[in-house]
Amino acid sequence: MATTDLHMQLVGHDYVNDRPVERRGLAMLAPMIERARAEAVARGDLCLLLDNGDTLQGTPLGDWLAEQGTDVSPHPMAASLNHLRYDAVGLGNHDVDHGLPYLASVLDQYNMPVVCANLTSPTLPMLRRLAVLDRTVRDTAGEAHPLRIAVLSVLPPQTADWSRHHLEGRATVTGALDALRCALAEARAEGADLVVVLAHMGISGSESGPDPESAARAIAALDGVDAVVAGHTHLRFPGPDHDGIAGVDSRQGTLEGKAAVLPGVAGSDLGVIDLDLMRDGTRWRVQNHTARLEALPLEAPRDPAILRLSQRAHEATRSFLSAKVTELPEAMHSYFALAQAGPLSHLLAAAKRRVVSRALCGTPLEDLPLLVATAIPAVGGLEGPDNFVCLPKGAVPRRSIAGISPYHNQVWAVRVTGAQVRDWLERSARIFETLTPGNADQLLVDTRVPGFRFDTVHGLDYEIDPTRAPAFDHSGYPVPGAPRRIRNLTFRGAPLDPAQDFVMATTHYRIGGGGGYEIHHDTQVALRSNTSTERALLDCLRSDDWALPDTRPPWLFTPGLGVKAVLYTAPDAVRHLSDLAWMAPEPLAPTCDGFLPVRLSL
Known part of the structure; x- marks a missing residue:
């Protein structure tokens, strides 16, 4: 099981509008995690829970906690991950947004290994290049076997540029693929039977450059990788977000033939990968695999333990923002x-x-x-x-x-x-x-950007x-x-x-x-x-x-283009359509996910 890009969304709250939100938050995802874990145990399956980074930044709650430094302990995200018994977590680029000393103070509270193969820093002595988890798995006859599972993680190498004010002279960030090749060799040398990569990177077929930001597909193609958890882009995989990309099966959930998930953002989805193993001489290999996303339903129950662990910081943040x-x-x-x-x-x-x-x-x-x-x-x-x-x-x-x-x-x-x-x-x-011209319902904005x-x-x-x-x-x-x-x-x-x-x-x-x-x-x-x-x-x-x-306005669309296009906006925007009078805005029927489409004439 995997999560990614939780972005400090613990309780399912919109802090900007000060109201609860549905289909968001680790507190709502927690019951799904516990249920899936119980089902796996009942089947006799080995079950792991992993997180793919960008956990500590993204809501005003995260910013408020960073302002308090170590005055709030335990950190509610660390306490929640410990409560849910995560087996290992990786780092995302936004995890360094509040500086390395603050990151170190939070990671010190984690009860599970934190891994990253392409970021090293003396300020983060708890950070591992990889984690090898020793577990026991039972075969179809019920016989127990030891299994060594290596968990590797990489973040975008561009993090060195995006966060240079925090990392310059304090940390080293290297290319993701080269770092993984070295970590893979190390994992196999330590006797790893399986390798799961937490790739805090997206899935793309059009990335350019020597070390692209969305390299999950190239990572899956590496020899020795058995499964991939992608992230960073806040998209979903399997699913239609990645249709039509070579080497990507967006229905079966495979990248270059390897099982993979990209579980949305802010706890919107739980990624689930099932691996069926076969003993091949002295080694295990993946015989069959499936990958899927389990989306949060509307009005999902919230884990009372996570609500309790978050309550003090949550209420303090709301008060601060008021x-x-x-x-x-x-x-x-x-x-x-x-x-x-x-x-x-x-x-x-x-x-x-x-x-x-x-x-x-x-x-x-x-x-x-x-x-x-x-x-x-x-x-x-x-x-x-x-x-x-x-x-x-x-x-x-x-x-x-x-x-x-x-x-x-x-x-x-x-x-x-x-x-x-x-x-x-x-x-x-x-x-x-x-x-x-001639298509009145074409979208104005590329939804991939x-x-x-x-x-x-x-x-x-x-x-x-x-x-x-x-x-x-x-x-x-x-x-x-x-x-x-x-x-x-x-x-x-x-x-x-x-x-x-x-x-x-x-x-x-x-x-x-x-x-x-x-x-x-x-x-x-x-x-x-x-x-x-x-x-x-x-x-x-x-x-x-x-x-x-x-x-x-510094810019306008070129006048007289003779085209129409649809902009998705908030329902409340209907009261402000006069702001776009020169584009003759036409409000359309709301979408199933609550947007107000407005047709514009350019």
């Missing part, structure tokens, strides 16, 4: 953030600009034009129709700010040329489907033409011969000069190449601040001199 931050004269929302840049994007830009301009004042970079890149993750997607944010008119609670900036990103800045800015925008425009990958760059004026094919692939590599989607790109009323220098205010994650963007190295970094995006927003809103600047 505090008033500021007052707004008008509401701001993210309902149409993927159709045009609204006031929320301008608010983010003002907050980042404030941090960077103050830090660069009096430096040689002060006179360079300052651009600001903003992304709003709360735009629906895999997290569903509740994943939008609306700052109300009047008093604004802190939970609303947490919804705008759910990741622990720091405000950084990088020196770029006009040519790099254009490529930045082209990578951002990858989020849109390639639209064609998460909303946090879409940047609006303030300080420019430009158009996006989604009738043209994207110029970059999902990994951020150029598509040979592809046209450009960015049109009429200007700076201060004149065409953008490819050679002109700018400073771009953004986040450490984006500068590290996060989201398929260009990796900027230290010589290009103009500012490495310790100010988080959330802190920048709070400081901006609380300042005496703050006022929302001109909210004219």
Whole structure:
């Protein structure tokens, strides 16, 4: 059994809107785990429970706990994993978001081995390259046999760039495939009969580059790997999310013929792999295998033990988020953030600009034009129709700010040329489907591209033409011969000069190449601040001199394209359709999963 990307969703709670949510949370998944384990024991089967990382970050609960440091003990996630008797866990890239000392303090509380083959650090002495679990299995005649199972784990090698402010000089991150080859040899040398890999990576058939971010399929193809638990992308496997990829059977749940699962996000699913073994001389081999996902049902019961272990931190987080931050004269929302840049994007830009301009004042970079890149993750997607944010008119609670900036990103800045800015925008425009005339029900947004990958760059004026094919692939590599989607790109009323220098205010994650963007190295970094995006927003809103600047959208879709496309948004968006009046919005019947489709004319 396997979980992945729990992202500190313990009790099934939406902290931004302060309400319970269904089909989310380890507390709801726990009864399914215990039932599946009991059924396996009743059959006489050996049963393991594994987790594939990204457990400690992702909700305001995780951020609040990190702020308290070691003052809250035991950590509710550690206590919950111990309660459920996990056999081994791996690391994900977001597990380092609050720094290595904090990670070490939590891992010290785990009662099971924590493994990662491609990250090492003296700060994490408890971290193992691999774990060999000695267990006993019974054959069909009831005879007991010893079985040695190696559990290996890798995270995306890009973590070294995404989290360089935490890892630089403190940890080493190597390529996933090379690290696994070494760990596989070590596991077999230790007498492992089976090898399960926790690959905190997605499943893709279009990844480019020497060590791609979604390499679960290549990992499964390695000689000696018997089963794979994938993760990172928040998608589901087996299932239609990965149809049509070579080497992938999305119905049977195999990658290159090996059993595999990718169990969603936040406890949405339990991944189950069954392996039937046969003794082949002195070794065991997998004779048959099945893989499946067991999705959380609606109104699933919650494990009272996990609720009890989480209660103190859960209630403290809710109280912390209820505090008033500021007052707004008008509401701001993210309902149409993927159709045009609204006031929320301008608010983010003002907050980042404030941090960077103050830090660069009096430096040689002060006179360079300052651009600001903003992304709003709360735009629906895999997290569903509740994943939008609306700052109300009047008093604004802190939970609303947490919804705008759910990741622990720091405000950084990088020196770029006009040519790099254009490529930045082209990578951002990858989020849109390639639209064609005559299809009124085509989707505007490519559902394979998460909303946090879409940047609006303030300080420019430009158009996006989604009738043209994207110029970059999902990994951020150029598509040979592809046209450009960015049109009429200007700076201060004149065409953008490819050679002109700018400073771009953004986040450490984006500068590290996060989201398929260009990796900027230290010589290009103009500012490495310790100010988080959330802190920048709070400081901006609380300042005496703050006022929302001109909210004219920096970009629009190219006028007169003659195409229609459907945007999925929250049901409440129907009250704000006038914001998109120039696209003649037509609300359609709600989807079965609760989204409001709105047809737009471009």
